Amino acid sequence: MRLLRLELAAFGPFRDRFEIDFASFAADGVYLIAGPTGAGKSTILDAIVFALYGSAPRYEGGRAHLRSDLAGPEHPTWVELDFEVGARRLRVRRSPEYERPKQRGTGTTKEKASATLLERVDDRWEPLSVSAGEVGTEIGEILGLTKVEFLQVILLAQGGFAEFLRASSDERKQLLQRLFGTGSMRRLRELLLEDARAAGSAREELERRRDDRGARALAALAALRDADGSDADGAGAEGPDADAADADGARIDARVLADAAAELEARVERADRAAAVALEASRASRAALDAATALHERWARRTAASARLTELERQRDAVDADRRTLADADRAAEAAGPLERWERADTAADRAAAALTDAAALLPDGVDAEREAVEREHELAQAAVARADIAAELEAQLPSLERAARRALQDAERADEAVDGAQRERAAAPAARDAIVAARESAATLAAGHADAETALQAARDRLGARDEADALEPQLAAAQATAARTAAAQAEAGAAAARLQAARIAGMAGELAAALVTGEACPVCGSLEHPAPHAPGDDPVSADDVAAALADAESAAVAAREANDALAGLERRHAAAEARAGEGDREALAALLDEARARLDACTHAVAERERRTEELERHDREAAERDARIAQLESAAGAARAAAAGADARLSDARARLAEALEGHASARSLQAAATARVRALRGWIDAAAERERAAREQALAAAQGGKALEEHGLPDRGAAAAMALPSTERTALRERIRAHDDALASARGVLAQPELTDLPEAPELAPLEAAHADAEAAATAAARSATAAATTRDHAASDLAAATDAIRALADGAEAAATMRALAAALNGENELRQDIETYVLATRLGAIIDAANLRLAAMTEGRFALQHDETTAYRKRASGLGIQVLDAHTGVPRTASSLSGGETFLASLALALGLADVVQAESGGVSLETLFVDEGFGSLDQDTLEAALATLDDLRAGGRSVGVISHVQQMQERIPSRIRVTPVPGGGSRIRVSASGATSPQGGAGSAE
Structure with a gap:
């Protein structure tokens, strides 16, 4: 993984939008993230982790506060990160959940968290996911690291340098599994274990099948022997003994099973022969019984047919009478249609005559009951109805015309009032404008x-600050003066003491030399071999060491005096400069001046805002005046149109009232006029329709009478009364017809049965009871024999299946014994049942960890001058913990390995840094592993001494050659001098921070307005 670009806005202490181009550090390899404490250096790392995983490492376990407190409601919070993984370039943009002020009204509203993951395809960004929950999962799969693993091997945050170094073997195993993708080894182990378990289960199943199925087959053979009860053929004597087999099947082998199969086959053949003999006897008894039964049936059929024929001949006269009645009813039914029409026509003619009489009684006075007169009056009445409808329409329109006239009059009045109001506003506008101009x-x-x-x-603030600085320096100045006086006295005292000791030393040199003279040896001063009068030694001799110590004390006192004088001089210079900047006046006076200046600035600031507000007000006033003039013109035009509309509405109302009075023709209302006209039309129309119906009914009556007379004549019926008496309902005629047909069919059937040849010349029938008893005995014997044969065959078939299964199980047990043992041994070894107590995956990971430690030691040895080295601990763990994944530290000073937790802070930092770099080297080199091209180190260099820091910096410089990018967060001045490429975070006056990036000697601010220092 390699970072390319980070962009953030309203995130943490960064109120504005800032961008960091990590790609610009590609040539340098190592870059520094610098800035004062609390400025927001670590927030850059928070932004990277938040973009990738949706949370920041410093807020684990608590409520994340990612949005900048300085951001306004119009500034959204978001982070956008571009990065590469192999040949893929991706971009993730993420926003946290936060509260923001509502755009309308008061209070706050919650801005939901969002995330988008994009991939660069050709020259465009293609979306991969737009769900906040799915983006983190997708990135974890792409990077191959969870957030915790990312923090352990890529982003070493504050306080987290040694997590991987001090992790337990189980925790270290989980991380290495993800980094090196050893899931295939784990799956191989699991598959072998599963195969071994399956092989064991299969062998147990084969043994169980051999014993169960073999025992079941032998039990079936024993049951067959018990049912047979005879061993006449010798099969029982020579066959296997089922009771001889042990409970665990130890006696069941291939020979026993083969003997059982042979005996079963022999017993089935014997049962089949017995069943065939019994079946033939049953068939013969059935044939005799069937022949006697058939003769008895023929005698019964002939007797029944004779009796039936006698009964049918007795019913012949009654059936003939039914035939005559049915013929009369059929003729009446054929003539029923015309006769019924004749009856209906008579009834309709009578009803039409009565209706015409009733309609004539309802004719208006003065109208004769003659067709021409009635039709002429009907046309005049219809014209009167049309005039009444026109009057009704006029009467219905009158209320709406009245309302329209009232509305038009009201609209005209309102339009005149609007014109008057606008003209009054225009008259008051000049005075209001003069007031705005004066205020501006x-x-x-x-x-x-x-x-x-x-x-x-600013001047008052600077003077007050200088006064505070001068006042604060006065106690320090007094203390420095006292220190300078004290160190000067100490210097004088130490110098005098050293002079006294030097003088005493010189004075005592003769006695010291005399004390060293030896008779016969030359004097070191005069060279004489004789020493007649040596100088006496002093009472309190002073040695050279005493003099050297005194001189050293004097020199130390002189250095302390110089330092105290330098410190005093510096304080005096600072105090004098502060006094000069503060000028005359004490703090109270300067604070009053600052308050006055602040009040004056506030007044000026308010005046600037008031000037702008009044200018906008004046412009708005002038715009409104112009708009008002245009509106007055529109209102005047609208008022004229409203008055014209009111006049037109009043004229339409007057015209409608005059037309309605003329149309009513003296009636009180249009409704009464319509009622009178409609009643006259209805009466006249009723007489016309009744006369037409009377004429039509007379024509229909004459036609129906002619057709009815013809039907009586054609069917030989005397009159309509006789036809009605002969008629029967269709159901009765159908019943007669069915009864006649049934009698004829039964008579023919009885005669046909008696005419059959098989019923003539019948012999005497034998008794059936003896034949039935003989057949029952033979059939029972055949059924029992067949059941025995079927049971034997079934037992043989079932046992054959059991015998085959047991035999196959014996053969399979013999064939797979060696392969199953080999598989179990291999699975046990790969599952950790070995000397190292390591399964195959742990063994592979231990090998990788050894390579990581070897790579880490190359850097750790350089950083610690060969003192420390990491050591792979492959001792066997206990209680099911991972073995072979331990790490110890070998100290060359003692030659004894110890735990990583025993290292000091600086030593732990170096060891963790070396291990992280070694891990990155090995993972990078592994085919198919996680790509670790980026590393961040957040602080820790401050715990190193000067030489160790140089070694650590040299190690970081070595990373350039490997193409890796390392970001370092540190306050150490030497690192800022050594690393030219940097991201500098600085506080902004008034709150917040800004980001400034410099790479390869070029410095540029990152972000929008206000981002430059």
Whole structure:
């Protein structure tokens, strides 16, 4: 994984939008993230982790506060990260959930979290996921790292350097599994274990099948022997003994099973022969019984047919009478249609005559019951109805015309009032404009002093700050003066003491030399071999060491005095400079001046805002005046149109009232007029329709009478009364017809049965009871024999299946014994049942860990000058913990390995850094492993001494050659001097921070307005 670009806005202390181009550090390899404490250096790492995984490492276990407190409601919070994984380039953009002020009204609303993952395809970004929950999962699969693993091997956050170094073997195993993708080894182990278990289960199943199925076959043979009860053929004597087999099947082998199969086959053949003999006897008895039964049936059929024929001949006269009745009913039914029409026509003619009489009684006075007169009056009445309808329409329109006239009059009045109101507003506008102009000029006069007020405020603030600085330096100055006096006295005292000791040393040199003279040896001063009067030694001799110590004390006192004087001089210079900046006046006076300057600036600031507000107000007033003039013109035009519309509506109302009075023809309302006209039309129309119906009914009556007379004549019926008496319902005629047909069919059937040849010349029938008893005995014997044969065959078939299964199980047990043992041994070895107590996956991971430690030691040895080395601990663990994944530290000073937790802070940092770099080297080199091209180190260099820091920096410089990118967060000045490429985070006056990036000697601010330092 390689970072390319990070962009963030309203995130943490960064209120504005900032962008970091990590690709610009590609040539340098190592870059520094620097800035004061609390400025937001670690927030950059938080933004990277949040973009990838949706949360920041410093907020684990608590409520994340990712949105900048300085951001306004119009500034959304988001982070966007571009990165590469192999040949893929991806972009993730993520926003946290946060509360923001509502755009309308008061209070806040919750902005939901969102995330989008894109991939660069050709020249466009293609979306991979737009779900906040799915993006983190997708990125974890792409990177091959969870968030915890990412923090352990890529982003070493504050306080987390040693997590991987000090992790337990089980925790280290989980991380290495993800990094090196050893899931295939685990799956291989699981598959072999599963195969071994399956092989064991299969062998147990074969043994169980051999014993169960073999025992079941022998039991079936024993049951067959018991049912047979005879061993006449010798099969029982020579066959296997089922009771001889042990309960665990030890006696069941291939020979026993083969003997049982042979005996079963012999017993089935014997049962089949007995069943065939019994079946033939049953068939012969059935044939005799069937022949006697058939003769008895023929005698019964002939007797029944004779009796039936006698009964049918007795019913012949009654059936003939039914035939005559049915013939009369059929003729009446054929003539029924015309006769019924004749009856209906008579009834309709009578009803039409009565209706015409009733309609004539309802004719208006003065109208004769003659067709021409009635039709002429009907046309005049219809015209009167049309005029009544027109009057009704006029009467219905009158209320709406009245309302329209009232509305038009009201609209005209309102339009006139609107014109008057707008003209009054125009008359008052000049005075209001003069007031706005006067207020703007007053504010402009005061706002002109804004720049001077800002300068005066800054000067007052600087003087007060200088006064505070001078006052704060006075106690330090007094202390420095006392220290300078004390160190000067100490220097004088130490110098005098050293001079006294030097003098004493010189004075005692003769006695010291004399004490060293030896008779016969030359004097070191005069060279004489004789020493007649040596100098006496002093009472309190002073040695050279005493003098050297005194001189060293004097020199130390002199250094302390110089340092105290330098410190005093520096404080005096700072105090004098502060006094000069503060000028005259004590703090109270300067604070009052600052308050006055601040009040003046506030007044000027308010005046600037008031000037702008009044200017906008004046512009708005002028716009409104122009709009008002245009509106007055529109209102006047609208008022004229409204007055014209009111006049037109009043004229339409007057015209409608005059037309309605004329149309009513003296009636009180249009409704009464319509009722009178409609009643006259209805009466006249009723007489016309009744006369037409009477004529039509007379024509139909004459036609129906002619057709009815013809039907009586054609069917030989005397009159309509006789035809009605002969008629029968269709159901009765159908019943007669069915009864006649049934008698004829039964008579023919009885005669046909008696005419059959098989019923003539019948012999005497034998008794059936003896034949039935003989057949029952033979059939029972055949059924029992067949059941025995079937049972034997079934037992043989079932046992054959059991015998075959038991035989196959014996053969399979013999064939697979060696392969199953080999598989069990291999599965046990890969599952950790070995000397190292390591399964295959742990063994592979232990090998990788050894390579990581070897790579880490190359850097750790350089950083610690060969003192420390990491050691792969392959001792066997206990209680099912992972073995072979331990790490110890070998100290060359003692030659004894110890735990990583015993290292000091600086030593732990170096060991963790070396291990992280070694891990990255090995993972990078592994085919198919996780790509670790980026590493962040957050602080820790401050715990190193000067030489160790140089070694650590040299190690980081070595990473350039490997193409890896390392970001370092540190306050250490030496690192800032050694690493030219950097991301600098600086606080902004008033709150928040900004980001500034410099790479390869070029410095540029990252972000929008206000991002430059």
